[in-house]
Amino acid sequence: MISAIIMASGSSRRMGKNKLKLKYKEKFIFEYVIDLVSSYPFDEKIIVTNDLDIIKYAEDNKITSYTNEEAIIGKSESIKIGIRNSKQKNACMFFVCDQPLLTKETVDKIIEKFNADKSLITFPIYLENRGSPMIFPPEYREKLLKLEKDQGGVILIDQSNSQSLIINSSIENLDIDIEEDYKRILEL
Numbered sequence: 001m002i003s004a005i006i007m008a009s010g011s012s013r014r015m016g017k018n019k020l021k022l023k024y025k026e027k028f029i030f031e032y033v034i035d036l037v038s039s040y041p042f043d044e045k046i047i048v049t050n051d052l053d054i055i056k057y058a059e060d061n062k063i064t065s066y067t068n069e070e071a072i073i074g075k076s077e078s079i080k081i082g083i084r085n086s087k088q089k090n091a092c093m094f095f096v097c098d099q100p101l102l103t104k105e106t107v108d109k110i111i112e113k114f115n116a117d118k119s120l121i122t123f124p125i126y127l128e129n130r131g132s133p134m135i136f137p138p139e140y141r142e143k144l145l146k147l148e149k150d151q152g153g154v155i156l157i158d159q160s161n162s163q164s165l166i167i168n169s170s171i172e173n174l175d176i177d178i179e180e181d182y183k184r185i186l187e188l
Contacts, residue, residue: 001043003090005082008049008097009068019176032100048078074150095133098175113165121162126173
C-alpha cells in the first residue's frame with residue numbers, strides 16, 4: 001500500500017509570492033497535482049499546507065490536510081508531518097505541488113517500478129535530472145523523521161538502496177521556483 005503525501009507549505013521565498021496560486025491555463029498551479037493524486041486509489045492521500053484555499057480544494061477532493069506550523073524551518077518539516085500522519089505499514093510517495101506538468105503516465109511508471117521491488121527507494125530521472133515524485137518504503141520512516149531544515153529524502157539515496165527510471169521528458173520535472181520558471185511554463 002502507498003500513502004500519497006503532497007508537500008505544499010513552502011514559503012515561495014525565491015518567487016516573492018505564493019507560486020502555487022499562480023494560474024497556468026485554466027487552473028491554479030496547486031490544482032494540477034491535487035487533481036492528479038485524487039485520481040489514484042492510494043491507500044491514503046495527505047497534503048501538508050498552510051494555505052486555506054489549498055486546504056479547501058484538497059479536502060473537496062478527499063485529501064486529508066495537515067498544517068505545517070514550522071514551514072519556515074524547511075521542507076524536512078513537511079516530510080515529517082506527512083510521515084507522522086500516514087499509516088506506518090505504508091510506503092510514502094512524496095509529490096511537490098509546484099509540478100503542474102507531471103502526467104498520469106509518469107506516476108503509473110513510478111508506481112509500477114516500485115511494485116517490482118518494494119524494498120527500494122524509487123524515483124524518476126527526467127532525461128538527466130533526478131526528480132519527483134519519489135516513493136520511500138516503510139523501512140525509511142525513521143530516517144525521514146530525522147531529516148533537518150531543508151533536507152529532503154534524496155540524501156538517503158544511494159545505488160544500493162534505490163532504483164530509478166528514465167522519463168524521456170524534461171518538462172514534467174519543471175517546477176516553479178522563480179519568475180523565469182513561471183514564464184517558461186506559460187510559453188508551453
